[in-house]
Amino acid sequence: MALWSGRFMENVSEFTQRFGASLPVDKALYAQDIAGSKAHAKMLATVGVISEDDAQQIAAGLDRVKADIESGDFMFDINDEDIHMSVEKALTAEIGDAGARLHTGRSRNDQVATDTRLYAKQRATDLMRANVALRHALIGQAEANFGVILPGYTHLQHAQPVLFSHHMLAYVWMLARDYRRLQAARDAADASPLGAAALAGTTYPLDRQMTAGELGFASVIPNSLDAVSDRDFLLDLDYACAVSCMHLSRLCEELVLWSTSEFGFIELSDAFSTGSSIMPQKKNPDFAELIRGKTGRVIGNLVSLLVTMKALPLAYNKDLQEDKYGAIDSAKTLEDCLQCAAGMIETMSIKPENMLKQAKLGHLAATDVADYLAKRGLPFRHAHEVVGHLVLLCEQRGCNLDDLSFDDFKAASPLFEEDIVKALDLPSIVAARTTEGGTGEAAVAQQMEKAKAVLAADESLL
Incomplete structure (x- = not known):
């Protein structure tokens, strides 16, 4: 009954x-x-x-x-x-x-809001912990392969050489921002609605501060209508999960590309790969693809709750019963994806020789050659045009910039000297990026220490 x-x-x-x-x-x-x-x-x-x-x-x-x-x-x-x-x-x-x-003295309205806030706090903490574990894995690979050069891309075209460590740290910083979002979601849930009753409070002499303290809430929600009808904290959790999954999807897209024969930059371990039922040679990056695929559902959970909330009058409405499925699913999905990604990163094999081979293609030294001319007084736009003609010459001959003779360079501009050869050396090109946040070894070493410090500070909050 x-x-x-x-x-x-x-x-x-x-x-x-x-x-x-x-x-x-x-x-x-x-x-x-x-x-x-x-x-x-x-x-x-x-x-x-x-x-x-x-x-x-x-x-x-x-x-x-x-x-x-x-x-x-x-x-x-x-x-x-x-x-x-x-x-x-x-x-x-x-x-x-x-x-x-x-x-x-209570209603299921304030009861469910209390339960859901407690759940959101716990799951946000769980996700922050999983986030930290993946950052450890990324930093571990960055340290283990410090000095390895790979081609950096824009538009998926060869652009400039970068350190593999620099590339890994880019994801570390994305995840550091994800940690902040999860932390904000946890803080948003950290207020007690218990005692608001159905919507208007109650005639019983309840001590809301006492129950808030018993349950570990930082504060009491000051308005009883808002207490039972607010789901912003779940939107915050859904949003944090969606953005984090989006970042993982970007990482996994690169793992999928890098593990192909065309790239050959990495090999995923057998534990994070599958085979084919018909093609004996296949080693498929299924788990990276699954993370990429699951991201769509997590983003959908955020959109679903936004649409559910968009036209609800105060206070409680049965529509709010639909709030929990998406949040529970998103938190579980993200936690699994973070764990899976950490395993893939920790166990994958890096192939520096293939990365360097690809970095030597696509005229990645072109920007540095233009900078060479600009540092000798030629306006950069003119230098850009000169080097563009040299690249075109390479394309016509089917060669790379470092295959051109000094006479070829001198014919393009009298500003070229014999030391232009140094501008074509990939390690020197990378090392020259000494600005803060750049890909030079000195800059990346400083960045690594900063990333470790931020990670240690975040881990201390768990």
Whole structure:
């Protein structure tokens, strides 16, 4: 029988019961629901609304319910509709009237908001921890392969040579920003709605500060309408997950490309590859592709909640029942993707000789040749044109810039001297990028230390 059965002459149909039930999703919040109920009961006893004996029976009963759930002995019934009713029914069946007093002074509206905020805080912390693990893996590869040169790309065309370490650190900084977003989502969830009741507060002398403290919330939400209807904190979590997955998708796209025969920059370990049912030679980067594919669903979860929220009047509406599935799914998906990406990065083999071979193609020294002329007084735009003609000459001859003779360079501009050969040396080109954030070894070494310091500071917050 439904909790509201006194007002109705008949129950909902079997179909509408299933259609309206959130239990298949929100049973994942059982631990948060029980924690909230224990804090509420303790507070009710403290302010004299229920007896101390009732509060003790409730706490002990809730502990037994939690133990049954975690042992697999608890039987969830779809007729209970949601986790709140499921837990309360089991509690009341075990301890009687004391269990029936638990709901005094609260509504499922503030109860579900409390559960969801507690869940969001925990999952954000879990994701921050997984984020840190992947950053360790990326920095580990950057350190292990310091000095390795690969071609840098724009428009997927050869552009300028960069250090492989520099490339890995670019993702470290993306993930550092993702960490900040997850941290912000955790902070956004860190306020207690418990005690707001259905929408207007309650006539019972509840101590909302006490329950907030019991549950580890930093503050109490000051407006009861906002407390039960706000889901901004879930939007923040969904957004943080979506952006992080987008970054992982970019990383995985490069892993897929780099592991092809055409690039040959890396080889993924067998543990993070699969074969073909028909082609014996295949080694497919399936898990990188899966991360790339799962990103679409996580982005969809963010859009779904935004659309759900866009036209809701205050305060609680049943639409909000749709808020949890996407957040639970996004957090789980991102956590799995971060773990998978860390494994791929830690175990992949780097092929420096293939990276260097490709870096010697595509005239990657062209910008440095133009800079050579500009440093000798030729306006850069004119220098750009001179080197463009030299590249065209190479294309016509089917050769690279370093294949041209000194006479070829001298014919293009009298400013060229014998030392132009140094401007064509890839290690020298890379090393010359000494500006902060550049790809020169000295600059990357400084960047590495900064990335490690930021990582250590972030890890200390977990």
